Amino acid sequence: MALDRWIALILLGICLTYGYAAWFTMDGSLAPFMRRNPIWPSTFPKLLSLFGIIASSIILLGFEKSEPKEADIDYRRLHEYKLGQAIILLALMVAYALLLRPAGFLLSTSGFLILGSFILGERKWHVMVPVSATATLIVWYLVQEVLGIYLRPLPGFIGG
Amino acid sequence: MLEGLLIGLQTAFSLQNLLMVIGGCLIGTFIGMLPGLGPMSIIAIMIPVAISMGDPSAALILLAGVYYGAIFGGSTSSILLNAPGVAGTVASSFDGYPMAKQGKAGKALTIAAIASFAGGTIGALLLMIFAPMLSSVALLFHSAEYFALMVVGLSAIAAFAGTGQVAKALMMTVLGLMMATVGEGALFNLPRFTMGIMDLQSGFGFITLAMAMFALPEALFLVLKPRVAKEGGEGEIKELRISREEAKAITPVIGRQSIQGFFIGVLPGAGATIASFLGYAVERNIAPKEEQEQFGKGAVKGLAAPETANNAACTGSFVPLLTLGIPGSGTTAILLGALIALNVTPGPRLMIDEPQVFWAVIMSMFIGNLVLLVLNLPLIPYIAKVLSVPRNYLIPFILFFTLMGAYIGQNNATELLILVGFGVCATALRFADYPLAPLLIGFILGGMLEDNFARSMQLYDGIAFIWERPMTLGLLVIAALLVLLPSYRARRARLRAQGVADGD
Numbered sequence: 001m002a003l004d005r006w007i008a009l010i011l012l013g014i015c016l017t018y019g020y021a022a023w024f025t026m027d028g029s030l031a032p033f034m035r036r037n038p039i040w041p042s043t044f045p046k047l048l049s050l051f052g053i054i055a056s057s058i059i060l061l062g063f064e065k066s067e068p069k070e071a072d073i074d075y076r077r078l079h080e081y082k083l084g085q086a087i088i089l090l091a092l093m094v095a096y097a098l099l100l101r102p103a104g105f106l107l108s109t110s111g112f113l114i115l116g117s118f119i120l121g122e123r124k125w126h127v128m129v130p131v132s133a134t135a136t137l138i139v140w141y142l143v144q145e146v147l148g149i150y151l152r153p154l155p156g157f158i159g160g
Numbered sequence: 161m162l163e164g165l166l167i168g169l170q171t172a173f174s175l176q177n178l179l180m181v182i183g184g185c186l187i188g189t190f191i192g193m194l195p196g197l198g199p200m201s202i203i204a205i206m207i208p209v210a211i212s213m214g215d216p217s218a219a220l221i222l223l224a225g226v227y228y229g230a231i232f233g234g235s236t237s238s239i240l241l242n243a244p245g246v247a248g249t250v251a252s253s254f255d256g257y258p259m260a261k262q263g264k265a266g267k268a269l270t271i272a273a274i275a276s277f278a279g280g281t282i283g284a285l286l287l288m289i290f291a292p293m294l295s296s297v298a299l300l301f302h303s304a305e306y307f308a309l310m311v312v313g314l315s316a317i318a319a320f321a322g323t324g325q326v327a328k329a330l331m332m333t334v335l336g337l338m339m340a341t342v343g344e345g346a347l348f349n350l351p352r353f354t355m356g357i358m359d360l361q362s363g364f365g366f367i368t369l370a371m372a373m374f375a376l377p378e379a380l381f382l383v384l385k386p387r388v389a390k391e392g393g394e395g396e397i398k399e400l401r402i403s404r405e406e407a408k409a410i411t412p413v414i415g416r417q418s419i420q421g422f423f424i425g426v427l428p429g430a431g432a433t434i435a436s437f438l439g440y441a442v443e444r445n446i447a448p449k450e451e452q453e454q455f456g457k458g459a460v461k462g463l464a465a466p467e468t469a470n471n472a473a474c475t476g477s478f479v480p481l482l483t484l485g486i487p488g489s490g491t492t493a494i495l496l497g498a499l500i501a502l503n504v505t506p507g508p509r510l511m512i513d514e515p516q517v518f519w520a521v522i523m524s525m526f527i528g529n530l531v532l533l534v535l536n537l538p539l540i541p542y543i544a545k546v547l548s549v550p551r552n553y554l555i556p557f558i559l560f561f562t563l564m565g566a567y568i569g570q571n572n573a574t575e576l577l578i579l580v581g582f583g584v585c586a587t588a589l590r591f592a593d594y595p596l597a598p599l600l601i602g603f604i605l606g607g608m609l610e611d612n613f614a615r616s617m618q619l620y621d622g623i624a625f626i627w628e629r630p631m632t633l634g635l636l637v638i639a640a641l642l643v644l645l646p647s648y649r650a651r652r653a654r655l656r657a658q659g660v661a662d663g664d
Binding site: 006048089090101117139 | 335557560568576620
């Protein structure tokens with residue numbers, strides 16, 4: 001089964017769960033006076049779940065034939081691509097999300113930029129470090145001073 | 161209208177807004193040139209900046225500037241590298257790249273710039289004429305018609321998705337609509353589908369979603385498969401002038417394609433990509449026999465046609481956004497999201513309630529096109545150097561700006577985890593050829609769609625509004641036809657093809 005039909009299967013699952021929540025669980029807590037309304041909070045989701053189930057089934061059952069076209073990037077050849085780099089970069093993004101508050105903006109951001117280019121194969125430290133540090137400072141200044149959004153610059157224990 | 165024009169001129173010519181146009185166009189050109197980054201990603205990245213400015217006119221002017229700057233920049237990389245940064249400029253590479261290979265890169269860029277300028281300017285003129293007209297019609301609409309109109313818009317987007325893609329586009333639209341129902345809606349003051357998670361109480365963040373759908377997958381694709389820059393005319397950009405004969409040849413093309421492109425842009429779901437391909441095809445078909453053979457080998461007409469059409473279409477796509485509040489493309493959907501975040505609701509009342517926003521945007525389009533012509537054209541040889549920025553630096557920065565955008569929008573680190581999660585899902589969807597723009601359009605329209613649906617239900621005490629209002633019924637029938645016709649025709653064509661095969 002092709003990837004798009006596997007995804008259709010997942011989407012069908014999502015639609016069924018969503019539909020179950022809309023049809024069977026949402027109306028229970030509805031106040032009696034609201035029951036006289038022609039529209040309930042669950043009305044629109046109920047309709048959506050029906051449309052979603054129909055659309056995902058059409059894809060899943062392959063009713064609509066599409067001509068195979070040459071994609072820009074083909075998942076069947078994923079192993080030929082730099083999959084490792086992409087996954088490590090995603091992990092780096094997660095780490096950045098978790099460290100942004102505790103480590104402060106300046107440290108985590110320059111760390112992210114340096115490690116990011118390192119992962120992609122850059123080894124010129126004398127370029128990487130200054131570029132990342134300068135960019136971090138500029139962005140911090142712009143966000144904090146020009147846009148007026150507070151970003152804690154340094155780790156909490158240093159008093160940032 | 162004259163009064164509106166004056167207000168618009170006054171707003172657009174303020175120092176701040178002039179800087180916004182110039183800045184927006186430059187940033188757009190700059191990033192649009194990078195192969196692989198489309199206008200939607202660029203605008204998504206710029207939104208936090210625009211929103212935090214607080215002034216809706218300035219924000220919209222900046223984002224619109226980025227938008228056509230990106231299209232312009234995209235044509236530059238199409239011509240020089242045969243690596244279009246934007247789907248809307250793919251057709252420009254058909255004749256632009258051969259020209260660059262023949263050493264006429266400068267000439268090609270000039271033609272692209274002039275064609276873009278003319279397309280954008282004529283488009284803005286048409287916008288000035290048609291938007292107020294449509295707006296006055298739209299004032300007669302009730303919530304029932306609005307509901308129906310949005311349904312038409314959403315199904316048109318699915319219908320234009322291409323052969324074999326209608327169900328997928330429809331699925332993505334429904335998924336977007338479903339995501340819009342998560343959280344506490346204004347309608348019922350009741351949290352829905354939050355699964356008891358506090359962070360979902362206010363629903364999914366629109367900026368986070370926009371970043372996750374466009375910027376992140378594009379950056380990941382750049383990591384997965386480094387684009388190898390093909391040989392191009394880089395470094396030999398000279399002789400920007402075009403001859404009198406060439407100017408004479410492209411003038412009628414520009415005239416026709418501005419109008420055609422504009423009206424294609426107005427249609428929901430069509431937009432710059434379809435306009436540019438169609439413009440190219442039409443001009444090739446109506447050209448004299450001997451010129452037809454030149455198409456694809458560096459014909460000036462073949463470059464002018466898509467360039468004019470895609471810029472006119474970009475302007476055209478502002479018509480439904482500004483007059484009906486219904487975006488017809490992913491890009492205008494993002495603009496709509498930004499406007500809503502700034503407490504401006506686009507729609508027929510925009511011209512009456514906030515004329516300065518409406519007219520300033522139109523005026524800034526003229527200024528923006530002029531900026532692109534006089535500022536960017538001489539700068540192109542220098543901007544083209546961007547194309548050689550090493551990806552080792554580029555990609556971490558794109559990823560960082562994506563993260564930063566989501567973070568400033570919500571000021572919440574959990575949002576970043578949601579961004580990465582959705583980004584991975586979006587990449588998987590792109591692998592499987594699911595279009596992502598319908599999802600975002602559905603997400604942004606979801607709230608309004610349900611609002612109007614609920615209001616008409618309450619007014620008519622049920623779904624009677626569908627048959628009691630002929631216009632609503634008519635629109636809904638159109639919506640159904642839009643979705644069903646392409647699949648019906650594809651099915652018939654397939655059956656016929658099978659019949660032929662059996663006969664053999």
